[in-house]
Amino acid sequence: MSPGRRARPPKVGLFGLLGSGNLGNDGSLESVLKFLEDRYPDAVVDFLCAGPETVRERYGLDAERLHWNRGEYETASGIGSIARKGLGKLVDAARIARWVRRHDVVIVPGMGVLEATLPLRPWGFPYSLFLLTTSGRLFGTPVALVSVGANPLSHRATRIVFTTAARNAAYRSYRDEPSRDALRRMGVDTSGDRVYPDLVFSLPTPPAREAAPGTIGLGVMDYHGGNDDRARADEIHESYVAKIKDLVNRLLDAGHRIRLFTGDVSDEKVVRDIFAALADERPGLPPGAVVFDKAGSLAELMGQMSTVDAVVATRFHNVLCALKTGTPTISLGYATKNDVLMAQMGLGSDFCQTADGFTVDQLVKQLEELLRRADGVKATLADRGTKASLLLEEQFDVLSTRFFGGRE
Structure with missing residues (x-):
């Protein structure tokens, strides 16, 4: 964030398959929200995510739907649904660009956003991530991929979309060494990237409840x-x-x-x-x-x-x-x-x-x-x-310096 922008509260966007019923994704989100609440309580935070209704209800923050087409992840079964999917790609390009432009920084909080370990099509979430980081590059809004997962990709189209998205990000860190190595082997320069633990390690561990032996x-x-x-x-x-x-x-x-x-x-x-x-x-x-x-x-x-x-x-x-x-x-x-x-x-x-x-x-x-x-x-x-939690505090220090001018 440039010095001229520090006089007002930072506008921070959070992006991903959040609020859609996956506890791991939402846990990564909560880690970044805790970082922002602790260090930048005046930050204006909103979301572009899969489950905006859930996010608004749970966190009381503004949220927009990630995909214009509500049937994005359903199999197209006719000319109408195919046409709607195609139109959705064009609409999403404009929507995501407009959303990115409103922010000082956009954070993708953890998750396996560069993985295809489970069934995945290149023109679904990978395409959205590509639009996100490309828009950030075009409009000067830094996009940070924070403690994300990645894996080697055999499908050529998915590999191209993901690696382009990764290159256009302003910041990349990975939750393990194989994730960083996967990007390197696919041609992304990772020499300046760091490995930190999964973001969930920064969340507080709830007090132990009464155990049931056996x-x-x-x-x-x-x-x-x-x-x-x-x-x-x-x-x-x-x-x-x-x-x-x-x-x-x-x-x-x-x-x-x-x-x-x-x-x-x-x-x-x-x-x-x-x-x-x-x-x-x-x-x-x-x-x-x-x-x-x-x-x-x-x-x-x-x-x-x-x-x-x-x-x-x-x-x-x-x-x-x-x-x-x-x-x-x-x-x-x-x-x-x-x-x-x-x-x-x-x-x-x-x-x-x-x-x-x-x-x-x-x-x-x-x-x-x-x-x-x-x-x-x-x-x-x-x-x-304990060691994992301390390493994540180090990463939050890096994010503070790089995107928030160290302001706390």
């Missing part, structure tokens, strides 16, 4: 494979859910109670599948043997996770929240980022499997070992979590 947390996901697995999506999903149900039964047979977790509204379908199977196969199951209380935020999710002995989870931010609360964790990862996070927190490959290749037998053995080592694991997680 309870295992299970974070489930509506998993259908990655961007290159579209032809096998149904098969992958059915296999994943079948093994999760098998794990539930094995844990119950061993005398454990189970608390289910989700990270996105789409995951609730898997929860319903689990309860339907239990009703059919175990009609005499005692009340409370398997529970699910929908969390409305990462803070609520972390509070729930503090009540269990260990967590087995698939979604990245389910794994992260469990680690942040100091809960021994096993990752059933769908991308390299899960394994990297586990290594960063001192757990490593001993407690990792893949979402599409895990075996329940190995998982049960890993869980037994994890519970045996629980005290040491908790101490390690507490230490690593």
